[in-house]
Amino acid sequence: xxxxxxxxxxxxxxxxxxxxxxxxxxxxxxxxxxxxxxxxxxxxxxxxxxxxxxxxxxxxxxxxxxxxxxxxxxxxxxxxxxxxxxxxxxxxxxxxxxxxxxxxxxxxxxxxxxxxxxxxxxxxxxxxxxxxxxxxxxxxxxxxxxxxxxxxxxxxxxxxxxxxxxxxxxxxxxxxxxxxxxxxxxxxxxxxxxxxxxxxxxxxxxxxxxxxxxxxxxxxxxxxxxxxxxxxxxxxxxxxxxxxxxxxx
Numbered sequence: 001x002x003x004x005x006x007x008x009x010x011x012x013x014x015x016x017x018x019x020x021x022x023x024x025x026x027x028x029x030x031x032x033x034x035x036x037x038x039x040x041x042x043x044x045x046x047x048x049x050x051x052x053x054x055x056x057x058x059x060x061x062x063x064x065x066x067x068x069x070x071x072x073x074x075x076x077x078x079x080x081x082x083x084x085x086x087x088x089x090x091x092x093x094x095x096x097x098x099x100x101x102x103x104x105x106x107x108x109x110x111x112x113x114x115x116x117x118x119x120x121x122x123x124x125x126x127x128x129x130x131x132x133x134x135x136x137x138x139x140x141x142x143x144x145x146x147x148x149x150x151x152x153x154x155x156x157x158x159x160x161x162x163x164x165x166x167x168x169x170x171x172x173x174x175x176x177x178x179x180x181x182x183x184x185x186x187x188x189x190x191x192x193x194x195x196x197x198x199x200x201x202x203x204x205x206x207x208x209x210x211x212x213x214x215x216x217x218x219x220x221x222x223x224x225x226x227x228x229x230x231x232x233x234x235x236x237x238x239x240x241x242x243x244x245x246x247x248x249x
Contacts, residue, residue, distance in 0.1 A: 007196035009074030049115030053079025060090035117202035151238035
């Protein structure tokens with residue numbers, strides 16, 4: 001099962017900015033508020049499915065020692081460009097989040113922008129949670145978001161055409177309520193008449209299923225809150241914000 005992007009890295013940052021602000025800019029206040037609320041001390045973190053590395057770089061600029069992990073070579077290439085001429089404490093590692101291994105444990109793991117929804121089998125979610133638990137120091141925190149059912153039923157049935165600097169991005173989305181799997185058919189048409197296509201699948205998981213898997217892998221849930229990060233109140237609360245702490249044994 002392939003869970004990483006192949007062609008989207010070419011225009012990923014442009015696509016994010018087409019909404020007026022990228023996801024890191026939109027989600028950072030919530031993340032920082034969470035760290036303050038639970039008194040998470042500034043130390044080291046892993047950003048799983050880090051994409052083009054914007055959040056990893058942002059947290060490194062704030063004094064965190066950061067590893068960015070992603071399974072997409074294209075995403076890794078774009079991420080490394082952002083730190084090539086800096087001395088920021090961030091390292092990008094090409095690994096799958098279901099099996100990643102790092103040289104030391106960290107105090108915080110983040111996995112944002114519905115990255116976990118890309119894992120369409122429960123056993124893959126469980127494998128990822130186990131690796132997160134193994135990578136955390138006792139009492140460490142796991143902060144992530146997922147697309148909730150409202151998102152899949154109301155947003156993942158829409159299509160969109162997005163003009164970019166040198167290309168046009170076309171998204172054709174659908175959601176199967178039986179399998180609970182959303183599908184986004186992504187087409188990129190460049191100004192040089194090149195055409196790229198890939199399919200992204202995401203699965204909806206209930207709060208009960210996620211909480212059960214977290215408990216099974218050594219976590220205690222501290223927060224599971226639906227929210228809207230877009231600024232468009234009319235679309236409702238389309239994501240769930242999770243905060244879990246690794247049990248101290």
